[in-house]
Amino acid sequence: MKKDNIIPIMLCHDNNYVIPSAVAIHSLLEKANRDIFYKIYVLHSDVTQRNQKKLYKEVTKFNNASIKFINIGNRFDNLFSKTRAKAHYSKEMYYKLIACSIFPQYDKLVITDVDVVFLGDISKSYTEFDEKDDVYLAGVKMLNKMDFFLKNYEKNFSKKEQWLINQGIGAGYLILNLNKIRECELETNFLDFLKNNTNRLVQPEQDILNLCSDGKIKFLHLKYMTCSYMYDKYHLDDLQDEENFSFKFNFSKKELKEAYENPIQLHYATHIKPWNDRSCTKSEIWFKYLIKTNFKIDFIIKKLKSILFFKGDNYI
Numbered sequence: 001m002k003k004d005n006i007i008p009i010m011l012c013h014d015n016n017y018v019i020p021s022a023v024a025i026h027s028l029l030e031k032a033n034r035d036i037f038y039k040i041y042v043l044h045s046d047v048t049q050r051n052q053k054k055l056y057k058e059v060t061k062f063n064n065a066s067i068k069f070i071n072i073g074n075r076f077d078n079l080f081s082k083t084r085a086k087a088h089y090s091k092e093m094y095y096k097l098i099a100c101s102i103f104p105q106y107d108k109l110v111i112t113d114v115d116v117v118f119l120g121d122i123s124k125s126y127t128e129f130d131e132k133d134d135v136y137l138a139g140v141k142m143l144n145k146m147d148f149f150l151k152n153y154e155k156n157f158s159k160k161e162q163w164l165i166n167q168g169i170g171a172g173y174l175i176l177n178l179n180k181i182r183e184c185e186l187e188t189n190f191l192d193f194l195k196n197n198t199n200r201l202v203q204p205e206q207d208i209l210n211l212c213s214d215g216k217i218k219f220l221h222l223k224y225m226t227c228s229y230m231y232d233k234y235h236l237d238d239l240q241d242e243e244n245f246s247f248k249f250n251f252s253k254k255e256l257k258e259a260y261e262n263p264i265q266l267h268y269a270t271h272i273k274p275w276n277d278r279s280c281t282k283s284e285i286w287f288k289y290l291i292k293t294n295f296k297i298d299f300i301i302k303k304l305k306s307i308l309f310f311k312g313d314n315y316i
Helices: 015-030 049-059 077-082 091-102 123-127 144-153 159-166 178-183 186-197 204-213 236-240 245-249 253-261 283-290 296-307
Strands: 006-012 037-044 065-071 108-112 116-118 137-140 173-177 217-220 265-267
Touching (some): 006 091, 015 049, 015 116, 015 283, 015 296, 037 049, 037 091, 077 091, 091 108, 091 173, 091 186, 108 123, 116 283, 144 159, 159 204, 173 178, 178 186
Parallel strands (some): 037 065, 137 217
Antiparallel strands (some): 116 265, 137 173
16 A cells, blocks of 8 residues: 555553453544554553454454554653652553654654544644644644633743643543654653653643754644543634634634534543543543443443442453
């Protein structure tokens, strides 16, 4: 198959996120361009052989995709233990920082989180990204209405750093320019920054990517990472306000409306996840795809054990 017809996609998660991973993978491939081959790579430290086999079977439902598992081991254990803001994250988020070393065969690479559902095809974002451009990565810009969250950065970050983060992107859907990252040895900068700043990072790997890229970022359409909380905090009625619209939202009315109505990636970006809380906004979409996977019984068993306060051996 021609290089132009292949999209490499990196996922990184631990064994606890196998079920969401299956939902993300199934929805991605169900919406995929049939003329393109999607090479999926799962970077992990503890995904069991059983779950690897089940994810492999999930992918084989589609004839234009493959999956490979890469065990990174305990490489980031120490740095993650020192990371102040762990929230709902795991050490696997740091694998995004070493993608350049892991994938020397590629010029560019898609990285997606797995607490997502894909409702459209991603291929256009990848094919339209030119690795010859003077940018390190592409992603979706932050919404200005999240200014309240930026207060978390006021104490420990300089004005320039705060500006870079405010003008930066979310890490739930990325395209990395591996050629440019290699050329500028940016991976070393990523890792050095992590080692020296574990105590002040707020959204750890996202902060590092934004701060070390120094503004060399291409912005993707909002529809490539439409966060579920947007439906709670913003309403289409806001689109009636003409004055300073782009300034208020970082996006045009047309782009915001398109993302609301036709998201390509729906990202459950907060600590509230549909598999833990059915009241999570848009949870019904996640469950629609869960029942299409071969992990639906695992999910039911897990919930039953949780209800019964079962504390036996891990079953996944």
